[in-house]
Amino acid sequence: MSPYDTVIRAGTIVTASDTFDADIGIRAGRIVAIAEDLGDCPDTIDAAGLLVMPGGIDSHVHISQPSGEGVVMADDFDSATRSAAFGGNTTVMPFCFQDKGQSLRDALAWYHGLADGNCHVDVSFHLIVSDPTPHVLGQELPALAEEGYTSFKMFMTYEGLKLTDREILETMTAAKRSGARAMIHAENDDAIGFLRDQAEMAGNTAPRFHATTRPIPVEREATHRAISLAEIAGVPLVIVHVSNREAMEEISRARARGLKVYGETCPQYLVLTAEDLDIPEGAKNVCSPPPRDKASQVACWEGIEQGIFDLFSSDHCPFRYEDTSGKKHPKGRQSFRWIPNGIPGVETRLPILFSEGVGKGRISLQRFVSLTSTNHARQYGLYPRKGTIAIGADADIVLWDPEQERTISQDILHHGADYTPYEGFKVTGWPVLTMVRGQTVVKDGTLAASATGLHVAREKPGD
Numbered sequence: 142m143s144p145y146d147t148v149i150r151a152g153t154i155v156t157a158s159d160t161f162d163a164d165i166g167i168r169a170g171r172i173v174a175i176a177e178d179l180g181d182c183p184d185t186i187d188a189a190g191l192l193v194m195p196g197g198i199d200s201h202v203h204i205s206q207p208s209g210e211g212v213v214m215a216d217d218f219d220s221a222t223r224s225a226a227f228g229g230n231t232t233v234m235p236f237c238f239q240d241k242g243q244s245l246r247d248a249l250a251w252y253h254g255l256a257d258g259n260c261h262v263d264v265s266f267h268l269i270v271s272d273p274t275p276h277v278l279g280q281e282l283p284a285l286a287e288e289g290y291t292s293f294k295m296f297m298t299y300e301g302l303k304l305t306d307r308e309i310l311e312t313m314t315a316a317k318r319s320g321a322r323a324m325i326h327a328e329n330d331d332a333i334g335f336l337r338d339q340a341e342m343a344g345n346t347a348p349r350f351h352a353t354t355r356p357i358p359v360e361r362e363a364t365h366r367a368i369s370l371a372e373i374a375g376v377p378l379v380i381v382h383v384s385n386r387e388a389m390e391e392i393s394r395a396r397a398r399g400l401k402v403y404g405e406t407c408p409q410y411l412v413l414t415a416e417d418l419d420i421p422e423g424a425k426n427v428c429s430p431p432p433r434d435k436a437s438q439v440a441c442w443e444g445i446e447q448g449i450f451d452l453f454s455s456d457h458c459p460f461r462y463e464d465t466s467g468k469k470h471p472k473g474r475q476s477f478r479w480i481p482n483g484i485p486g487v488e489t490r491l492p493i494l495f496s497e498g499v500g501k502g503r504i505s506l507q508r509f510v511s512l513t514s515t516n517h518a519r520q521y522g523l524y525p526r527k528g529t530i531a532i533g534a535d536a537d538i539v540l541w542d543p544e545q546e547r548t549i550s551q552d553i554l555h556h557g558a559d560y561t562p563y564e565g566f567k568v569t570g571w572p573v574l575t576m577v578r579g580q581t582v583v584k585d586g587t588l589a590a591s592a593t594g595l596h597v598a599r600e601k602p603g604d
């Protein structure tokens with residue numbers, strides 16, 4: 142009788158540090174053996190010819206997030222995590238948004254009510270701090286960090302979300318005291334407001350003006366300021382969704398000074414440009430920061446290759462195009478100002494990076510695993526339980542066909558949005574099986590298990 146519940150046989154295992162051929166033995170949801178031949182097991186998955194990698198961890202997704210009056214996100218936890226699983230992910234990290242005046246605990250209770258029992262992959266919430274009162278910073282954040290909510294995002298833009306520099310300093314200081322990881326959306330809100338008003342006064346309201354009113358200096362200045370505030374507060378900082386060379390240079394300079402500053406970039410900054418907002422359905426590609434130009438794509442690839450970026454996330458933030466309050470006619474208003482910011486991408490993140498990165502010789506398989514899984518686990522306190530293939534780790538595994546050719550299109554995706562920004566994009570390499578804690582969730586394009594994803598409490602990430 143086999144000592145394993147499941148054996149994954151004869152695959153090529155890829156971790157952040159190694160590539161080798163071996164079997165994997167799984168018992169009670171964990172990896173308990175890695176060896177050349179683990180013998181017969183009634184539940185054997187043949188992985189010959191496939192890559193066996195830690196399941197993707199997407200540490201930047203928005204699910205069911207309130208997004209302004211009447212605006213409804215296209216994904217709930219069921220559809221977003223199903224889409225994540227089909228895209229080879231085993232854990233996603235959505236944001237728990239704190240409304241003004243709301244306690245973090247109330248916000249979390251609401252999100253858990255939506256998520257618990259409805260997820261197809263594991264989830265772990267970041268917090269969004271929009272109302273940093275003394276109670277929130279002094280009582281709630283430290284207590285929640287002890288309970289495993291060990292990261293939070295601050296915004297420098299968006300009405301109702303943005304914090305002042307003073308509030309950012311106070312919130313960062315709370316992160317330092319509680320051992321939580323601070324993340325920041327770096328764009329200068331006053332500059333955006335100024336440019337947006339000017340554009341509208343000149344009658345420039347088409348989607349493409351979303352990009353011209355959020356130019357690179359808006360992001361560069363805020364990135365510099367955010368890093369300076371983190372230096373003053375003495376905390377590590379993750380700069381999320383970095384889109385261009387100048388913001389990258391701020392990160393590099395900070396690191397050269399010995400600061401703990403981490404960078405994240407996303408598929409949209411590698412394969413879209415601002416020109417994708419200047420098409421008949423350009424609203425579909427409105428996100429912030431906006432996609433830039435070819436030179437910025439090249440810069441972001443350099444950041445990926447050289448390690449300026451530790452994290453490659455989707456920033457999945459799906460809105461429907463055709464809805465009454467969707468991206469086409471946001472509440473019947475015509476200006477780009479009202480287009481909900483964000484694009485879907487949780488299902489296409491891994492194939493795009495694999496195809497464009499590994500397939501085109503820009504990054505190694507190991508770096509692919511680091512960027513899409515291991516570094517997310519390390520950064521946010523999930524490692525070594527998740528993000529690797531090792532004895533004792535959760536059996537969160539993706540089987541990957543490196544030769545399978547696909548054309549990305551809305552028809553083959555599982556998200557709640559009614560489009561993909563990557564329609565027609567050809568990729569080589571596709572996930573064929575996704576396993577969460579030993580249970581096969583997706584196999585050969587079919588959902589194989591009902592919602593068994595759980596919320597995962599995390600360790601404090603350290604530096």
Ligand code: URP
Pocket residue numbers: 203326382427428429430456458482483484
């Ligand atoms: O446009 C974007 N990125 N929307 C999602 C919210 C955010 O700032 O991450």
Ligand code: ZN
Pocket residue numbers: 326381382429
């Ligand atoms: Zn953001």
Ligand code: ZN
Pocket residue numbers: 201202203456457458
């Ligand atoms: Zn985001």
